Amino acid sequence: MKFKFPLQKVLEHRKIKENLAQKDFQEAMMLLNEENDRLAQMEQHKTGAHMQAGAFASQGGTQGPALSQIHEFLKGQEIRIHRQKQKIQEIEKLVEAKREILRQSALEYKIMEKMRENKFEEYKQDRLAQDQKEMDEQSILRFKAVKD
Template identity: 70%
Template sequence: MKFKFPLQKVLEHRKVVENIAQKDFQDAVAVLNEYQTKLDKMRQDILDAQARAGSLLQAGGAQGPALVQIHEFLKGHKIRIQQQEQNIHEIEKIVEAKREILRQAALDYKIMEKTRENQFEEYKAERKIQDQKEMDEQAILRFKGMKES
């Protein structure tokens, strides 16, 4: 007789739920990384603009309009950076929620998998006992057959 886990469908369902949770988590992390990369680029743009302003100041002369333009860019860009940081903070909350969902799904699957393993071990032990009884019975029958001959 072959081992058949009575809750196999539940085990498979929990594995599917875990896989879906894993994909959702990975998608959320990818979005977070994308937002973080965009923020890093925005910060680099500020450094570049400040470097341009510094080089214009070093050059001297009538650089007023260019410096005003850089100053306006920096003001606006700092506001965009604050908005991006706020977006990142919100995405981090989503990632944490997805991580918790994934952790719970993985835990549920592991519990069911452990139950399956325990039942399989019980099955093997019962099977071993049953096989031993059958071998003992066969040995007794052989011994009786030899005795009667």
């Protein structure tokens, strides 16, 4: 007689649910990383513009229009950076929600897996007891057969 877990379908369903939650979480993390990279690029552009403005200022002369253009770029870049930070905060909330869903799914799967392990241990104990009982009966029958 082979061990058959009565809730095997539920266990498999919960594993699939956990795998899907893991996939969603990884996608959200990838999105967060992309947005953080975008923010880093924006800040690099801002730093480059500051350095360029410093170079123009040290040259002197007729650099006024270039400096005002850089100043306008920096103002716009500050606005973009602020919006990007807000976007990142929203994505971080999404990532935390996905992380919680993943944690809950993993917990549900582990509970079912532990139940399956417990049922398997019970099955093994019952099987051992049944085998021992059969061996005892055979020993008794042999002993009786030898006496007769």
